[in-house]
Amino acid sequence: MSLSMVIIVVGMTAVTYIPRMLPFIMFKEKELPVFWQGILRNVPHATLGALIFPGILTFHENSWFGIAGAAAAFLIAFMGVNIIFTVLGSIGVLTILSML
């Protein structure tokens, strides 16, 4: 491995790991104000929304492919099955659709 590649790997590792780790050592005693605790409790649902859109529309060149996959995932998940079936079911539906 070239020296520049070593520096890239080390640098990328540091700037990726530090933001992942800092909150766990910064906020040890959970002394955050109530309002901030409320915000952090909102973060997971908000993040999921942002992770799904607009990515689901652009992961495939044809947006309808993503929309069909999302619809399948939503319907399967709504039945209350284990999440693995939601994942495998959506892949299955899209595989069948693209072979039609």
Place this chain on the structure above:
Amino acid sequence: MASLVAKYGEFKEGLYAGIGIAIGYIPAALTYGLLAKSAELSLTETLSLSIFVYAGAAQYMALNLIVIGTGIFEIVLTTFILNIRHFLMSAALNEKAENEAVWKKAAYAFGITDETFSVAAMRRSSINAAYMAGLIIISYSSWGISSGLGYIVGNVLPQVVQESMGVALYAMFIGLLVPSLKTHTKAVILAATAALLNCIFIYSHTFSSGWAIIMSTLLAAVSIEAVDQMRHKGKL
């Protein structure tokens, strides 16, 4: 001994919860391995990024920048900007982390990605090192092994399956969200607001993708919390 059994149970739950991520990482990491080869990286370099950095979007981005001959400092800076969103995710996870030694939290923090965060954050009970170890080991192994496979043998999956598997992580995110949507109106509003804001930020090119996620998440979380607390105090 009882605590060891309990830890093993948590570890297994983590492994099980990570199966969806492991499946979803396969097509993404195969593509990464393939792209790394065409970018003329060695196998060691390709695997080093997956093993040490372990951040999909940043690894793709680095390949693009290496190919066009971008300087080291810019590659590292771009990685930082792209991955600083994990600060917000770790801060949120820390709120539901059990009281354990700091070194344990610092260890599992290494494995926090968009996907492992989402699964851990939506878990009903609190999180601990044993659960996180299971969740991360299965996800991390899938990412590393599939990166190597993509480099060595290329696309092992048929084209149709490879394309369909691209939906896996989105299906998982939807699967994580739907149970809360059924019961909590607040969850619906949070997800929809952040999704809309993220679309606006991405399509208007206001922010790069890493910042767009941070800004849309924070704006939605803060504004909805503010409205919620005002309602509780009877001001609305």
